[in-house]
Amino acid sequence: GAVVSQHPSWVICKSGTSVKIECRSLDFQATTMFWYRQFPKQSLMLMATSNEGSKATYEQGVEKDKFLINHASLTLSTLTVTSAHPEDSSFYICSATGTGGSNTEAFFGQGTRLTVV
C-alpha cells in the first residue's frame, strides 16, 4: 500500500512552546489529509480534515487557533500545536487519501507522541 511518513515519532516540549508535526505522503499525491488525536486505550478522535491548498475543516470542539494545520502541497501537511500545555500531551496520528491509490482507503502515519512538560 501507499506510504505515509510522520515526523517526529515523539517529542517533548516545554509548556508554552509550539511544536510542529509533519505528515508526508511518500509515493502518492494526498489530496486529503486527516489529523487525529488518540488518548490511551481509546479510539482515534478526528481533529480536522485538510485539503491541499485550502483551509482545514475542524471538528466541533477543536480549537483551530491552537491546532494550526497547513496542507501546502499534495505531499505534505503539518500540524502545529501552539502554546502547548500538559493537557495537549497525547498521541497524534495523520492519515491521507488521494490519487494513485484508493480515494477511500486511508493510509496512516506512524504517529507522534507529544509530551508537554
Place this chain on the structure above:
Amino acid sequence: AQTVTQSQPEMSVQEAETVTLSCTYDTSESNYYLFWYKQPPSRQMILVIRQEAYKQQNATENRFSVNFQKAAKSFSLKISDSQLGDTAMYFCAFVSTGGFKTIFGAGTRLFVKA
C-alpha cells in the same frame, strides 16, 4: 450521521483458535466502505481487511475474513488460527463514498494467549 459501534472492549483467545470481533454501524447511505484496522503496541495503524458495501461476497485476507450483513448493518471480523502477533487493538471503520472521513469504532483489545 454515521456511527460505528464495537460492543466488546476486550477479548482473549487461545493461540491457534478462532475469534470473532463484532461491529455494527448506522448509516442511511446505500454505498460505502467498511474496514478493519489493527493497531499493535507500536500504535501504527494497519489495514486488515476492507469491504465494499455493493459487494455481497464477504472479503477474505488469509486468516482474516468478514461476515458482512448489509441489512443488519453488521460487519464482524473472524480471525482464524490466531497467532501471538495478532494481539492488538482492532478498530472497525466506515467511510462513505461521498466523503472521505473515516468513522472509527471504539475498538476491541484482543489478547492472544500462548
